[in-house]
Amino acid sequence: MEAGERMDFEDGLAILESDDLLALGELADLARRVRGGTDEVYFVQNLYVNQTNVCRVKCKFCAFAATQRQPHAYTFTAEELVEDVLRQREVTGFTELHMVNGESPHVDFAFYRDTITALHEALPDVHLKCYTASEIHHMTTLSGLTHEEVLRELRDRGLGSLPGGGAEVFAERVRRLVAPGKEHPDIWFHVHDTAHRLGIPTHCTILYGHVETYEERVDHLIRLREQQDRTGGFLAFIPLAFHPENTVFERRGWRHTTGADDLKMLAISRLMLDNIPNIKAYWIMMGMPLAAVALHFGANDVQGTVVREEIFHAAGARTETEQKVEELVHFVREAGRIPVQRDTLYNELRRW
Ligand code: SF4
Incomplete structure (x- = not known):
């Protein structure tokens, strides 16, 4: 790795199968530094909103969606x-x-069009990071427009970037089991590819810790790396651990991922995704203590202040939904790093 060689599928598998967690952390931290990373840890002040929880897709891991007739819709x-x-x-x-x-x-x-227009008019200085690739695709089925036409229109009305959701695990076997109603992964990639070519940066994720194998995790990372080679528009990668509460998996006895698995996933993300500059430790899902350790396993971003979050909390995340700036600053410092508040595009706004 120090020689700058790219990790291949077998390397990725060996990392996930390794039990030497501390060595993995060290390797991931080294990879981060070798590629220009410093002691800076980024966070953004953001607000999470969900305009509708009505959903036709019925992913098996989802505790957030409702049908129009349900009282909580x-x-x-x-x-x-x-x-x-x-x-x-x-x-x-x-x-x-x-x-x-x-x-x-x-x-x-x-x-969607009117929502972006209204948000941009009301908050012209706020970056609008809205709609997963799945939602963009959904808009094409509603309208008959192409991905490009939808994205152009939203961009021209104020959309700034796309979040990374909807990726789940790209392997078809996994998708069939956990999200049979979701579009083919090629569509997810086509939306991101199109966005990048239109100058709209995006984010990418994996939802791990359910039915996927290590091979399928590595395959997922390699597909993202190849896309980034083509278009370079991913700002950050966020590994998301599966939360089973209030889903069919809870009734089948599924449990949360272990802290060790979460750290391993971060380390391999940093090691394999050598062309994606930022790896986020999503504290809302892992909690602050583990997120602090994650900063030594390749992560350089702790996501944000997340004023409200409903999706992971519907599935049992027990973390606070809001982390004040002072608390984030304190936590990053405690981990021995320099807190830097950023905007969505990773421009520095303030450092402590
Ligand atoms: S994960 Fe998204 S697409 Fe799937 S059921 Fe939930 S809200 Fe719908």
Whole structure:
């Protein structure tokens, strides 16, 4: 690795099969530094919102989605959403709005277009990081437009970047088991490819810790690395551990991933994804103590202040939903690193 050689499939598998966790951490931290990483750890002030939880897809790992008829189903209009976001803005500052939703069959493309327009008009200085590749694809089925036409239109109305959700695990075997209603992975890649070519940066993820094998995890990372070689538009990679609560997997006795597995996943992400600059330790899912350790396993970003988060909490995440800037700063310092507040595009806003 020090010779700059790219890790191949077999290397990736050997890493995941290794039990020498500390050596893996050291290797991942070294990889981060060799590629120009410093002691800086980034975070962003962001607000998470979900405009609708109505979804037609029915992924087996999802505890968030509802059908239109269920009592907890909701869909906010653009006006209601803007009102809510402006109310939040009075309480906390944020530079990024992170929005993902269910794929509601009861809306049309104008719903999304008008939402972006209204958000951008109300918050022109806030970066709109909205809609997974699956949602963008959903908009094409609602409207008959192409991915490019949908993305162009949203970009021209103020969309800044795409979050990385909907990737799950790309292997078809896994997708058939956990998300049979979801589009083919080629579509996920086509949306991101198109976004990158239109100058819209995106993020990428893996949802691990359910039915996938180590081979399938490595395959997932290699596919992302190849895409990044082609278009270079991924800003960051976020490994997301599966939370079984309130899903069919809980009834089958599934448990959370272990801390060791989470750290291993971060380390291999840093080692394999040699062309994606930022690896996030998503504290909302792993909790702050483990996220602090993660900073020594290849992570250089702790996501954000996340004022509200519903998706992982619907599936049993027990972390706080808001982390104040001072607490994040304290936590990064305690881990021996320099806290740097960033905007979505990794421009430095403030350092401590
Ligand atoms: S994960 Fe997303 S697409 Fe799947 S059921 Fe939940 S909201 Fe719908």
